[in-house]
Amino acid sequence: MRSAAPTEELLRVAFADAQAMADLPRYRILYEAVRRAILSQQLVAGARLPSTRELARDLGVSRNTVLSTFEALLAEGYLVARTGSGTFVAHAAAAPKGRGRRPADVARAASDAARSGPEALSRRGIRLARFQGGRRLEIQPICNAEADFTLFPMKQWQRLQSRQLRQGHLELLDYATKGGFAPLRRAIADYLRTSRAVRVEVEQVVLTAGTQHSLDLCAQLLADVGDTVWMEEPGYWGARCIFEACDLKIEPVAVDAEGMNPGLAPRGSRPRLIYLTPSNQYPMGVAMSLARRRALLQIATRERAWIVEDDYDSELRYSGRPLASLQGLDAEQRVVYVGTFSKVLYPGIKIGYMVVPPALAESFHSALYDLQRPGQLTVQAALADFIERGYFATHIRRLRQAYAERRELLAAVLNSQLGRIGQITSQAAGLHLVVRLSDGLDDRRVQALAAERGTTVRALSQYFIGPASASGLVVGFGYAAPDKLATHGRLLGQAVRAALRC
Ligand SMILES: Cc1ncc(COP(=O)(O)O)c(C=O)c1O
CATH class of the missing domain: 3.90.1150.10 (Aspartate Aminotransferase, domain 1)
Incomplete structure (x- = not known):
């Protein structure tokens, strides 16, 4: 039998210890094991790690598990890779004990404590804390879904914001009621009618703090715990996170060249919500065919289900004619249309909107107020100006x-x-x-x-x-x-x- 090198032995022991966190996926267990070994200096700076193939064989896990672990540790700076010679513990990662703890470590230690202490997280909390979608979102040159903020007309925007503050309308310092600042809702309704063929009156527009917030409201107001939501497979992890947080039963429905294929939904499945990105499926980048759009609308009518249409980046089409929205085809008022300014302005603006069926508008306005106490009226007013003056176009x-x-x-x-x-x-x-x-x-x-x-x-x-x-x-x-x-x-x-x- 091959005698184990010290690093391999150490990782084996650390991995076995970390198995106590049995509710975590295997790559997270391995990640914690290696990270702790580095922070406690059992693995010292410069130590060479075994190859992913060797480590996978040694620990009895898949190679993908080891690759995911290494990728996360490389991204966070615990490990460094040297082409041709292997993967090593980074010098910067091996801070002396008690000193130089990085904020991420402090936060993680707090979350470990929360999981094991008397005030442990709820089961939902553990699921959400484990999700860590944000960790995958550092800005990198060819990382997807990032916009170029240098193209944003900062000067114009600053002027419009200062103008709102200078005018000193005190009512803009209040909470936002009735779905948000009326002129912005009007400007959005006009824009959606002409550019996205959305059927909309101003009363149907609800301003939110972005798509996540819109989806959260939809899930809370339109579905109950345990209800089924259909999601595109593959699909948007942000939506999945919201639906999990609301304890919905997620049923993935496969996507092909025509978008989500309801014919491939689990037999007998009765959705309450159907979430999809028909104009530009995320992440596959296909547009849903007309036949599929019609089929989904029929299913929604038959099942009395709500369709949530996430139209996150439809402004950005580079060939062919702009696609009309799914909502515009809907004669039965079963579609909630969701949009955002994250992609076309900047994500941190945190303004999104929904167009809800007329019968739901009043309930959405009042629930938004009661759940959120929304505000940001001065930013909403500046944005209304931005659109009305033609800067947006x-x-x-x-x-x-x-x-x-x-x-x-x-x-x-x-x-x-x-x-x-x-x-x-x-x-x-x-x-x-x-x-x-x-x-x-x-x-x-x-x-x-x-x-x-x-x-x-x-x-x-x-x-x-x-x-x-x-x-x-x-x-x-x-x-x-x-x-x-x-x-x-x-x-x-x-x-x-x-x-x-x-
Ligand atoms: C499918 C999809 N919808 C919506 C958004 C934007 O979400 P938000 O408005 O919460 O920034 C994104 C961002 O990447 C996305 O990928």
Whole structure:
């Protein structure tokens, strides 16, 4: 039998100890084990870790588990990868005991304590704390879903905000009632009617703090604990997090080239909510066909279910005619249309909106007030000005042009780098494109190899709730300047070719 090297032995013991956290996924258990070994200096700075293959064999876990763990520890700076020589404990990570604890460590220690102490988190709390979607969202050049904030007309925006404050309308310092600042709701209704074919009167518009908040209100007001929600598979992790928090039963429904395919829903499933992104499916980047739209509307009518249409980035289409909303086809008033300013202005603005069926408007307005006590009227007033003066339309035209060029550039680099190994399958829209990898290529392996080369992309398989039925990469083009896109596109090409050789 092979005699164990000290590092391997240490990791085996640490992993066995950490198994006490049995309610966590295996990669999280391994992650905690390695992290604790580093912080307690059992693993010292510069120590070389075994290869992912060796460690997986040694611990009896899958290679993907080890790859995910290493990827997280590399991203957080506990480990460093040196091409050709392996993975090592980072010098910066090995802070002396009691000193230099990083905020993330302090927070994690607090959450460990919460889990084991007398005031332990609720079961829901444990599920949510484990989710950690945000950890995957650091801004990186070709990381998906990031916009380029440098394109935002900051000066104009500052002027409009200062103007609101200078005018000193005291009523704007109050809570927002009746769904938010009326002129902004009016401006949004006008915009949606003409550009998205949404059937809307001002009373139906509800201003929220973004899509997450809109989805939370929909889940709380339209579904009860244990009700079924259909979600696209693969789909948006942010929506999943909300539905889990509201204790809904999530049933993933597979997406194909025509969008969500209700024919593949579990037999006998009776949805109360159907959440989808029909204009630009997230993450696959396909548009839902008219036949599917009609089929879903029929199902919603038959089941008395509510459709939640997340139209998060429909302004950003780079070819063909703009698509009309699903809500605009709905004669039965079963659709809640959800939009956001996160992608076209900036995420931190935290303003989104819903168009709810007329019969629900009053209930949504009052529940929003009672649950949230919303405010931000001065920002809402500045945004109303921004739209009414035509700045919004000009800004969107500018974004479209810039992002269309970046998408084309990235697509050209990836096509030349990947050839037949990777095919771009997403439509020309949004802020990312999807590359489907040829059979047998493990997308998480490519993600890890790309990270080793200093570039961050997302493996498509991470967006599945159940077993992934496709291997691919979700690659962003919104954030990076064109020269960076070309460099990172090439690095990604190298990572894919390296994965082929493994
Ligand atoms: C599918 C989808 N919907 C909505 C959003 C925006 O959410 P919010 O308005 O909460 O920023 C995102 C952000 O990435 C998204 O990917």
